[in-house]
Amino acid sequence: MLTDEVIRSARRTLLIRARSIRKAEFDNAIERQFTAEQIRDGVAVQEVGPWLAQNLGVNINHPALYSLSVENAEIAEAIRNAFDGLPAEQERGYRLPRRNPGGEGQTTLYVGGSEGIRRRLREHIGSAPVGTYALNMQRWCPEFDGVVTVSVQSFSPEVHRDCRQDLEDTLWDSLQPIFGKRGAR
Numbered sequence: 001m002l003t004d005e006v007i008r009s010a011r012r013t014l015l016i017r018a019r020s021i022r023k024a025e026f027d028n029a030i031e032r033q034f035t036a037e038q039i040r041d042g043v044a045v046q047e048v049g050p051w052l053a054q055n056l057g058v059n060i061n062h063p064a065l066y067s068l069s070v071e072n073a074e075i076a077e078a079i080r081n082a083f084d085g086l087p088a089e090q091e092r093g094y095r096l097p098r099r100n101p102g103g104e105g106q107t108t109l110y111v112g113g114s115e116g117i118r119r120r121l122r123e124h125i126g127s128a129p130v131g132t133y134a135l136n137m138q139r140w141c142p143e144f145d146g147v148v149t150v151s152v153q154s155f156s157p158e159v160h161r162d163c164r165q166d167l168e169d170t171l172w173d174s175l176q177p178i179f180g181k182r183g184a185r
Helices: 004-023 036-040 043-061 073-084 117-125 161-175
Strands: 030-035 064-070 108-114 147-154
Touching: 004 161, 030 036, 030 043, 036 043, 043 117, 043 147, 064 073, 064 117, 064 161, 108 117, 108 161, 117 147
Parallel strands: none
Antiparallel strands: 030 147, 064 108, 064 147
């Protein structure tokens, strides 16, 4: 099964991927905070596009990694509890990411990567098309005192898709988000 040639080939492939990441150019991370009220009222979804355009400029169409987080475990628990109280998908009419087991003390809600960062963040803090897995926070965001922080870091588009996934998975492992899953769709 795993012959010497297969193992050598795997090593070559991984070396090429590692070199691709080393050559990548990463922009500085940017952050924006939104209150629960701004998310529920649709203000956040209206402001996220202009914020990204202003801060990413010509790199707005580059691949990007992103995370959504809250400032403390109490807010995260309020969000987890609201999420857990939502009706089943067939009843609510839209898809949500999975809730990961545990997560007590965690403050990262979601980690992802996208080649269309404006659209993807609008799906998470606003509402997504019915068949798209996203947080859809405008539909169900609970009241809480504090903010949801959206962090985005774009990078050079020359980075191969597999390497992008490696970067996303490493960030996912580091932040251990409450929602979503590790790995490609």
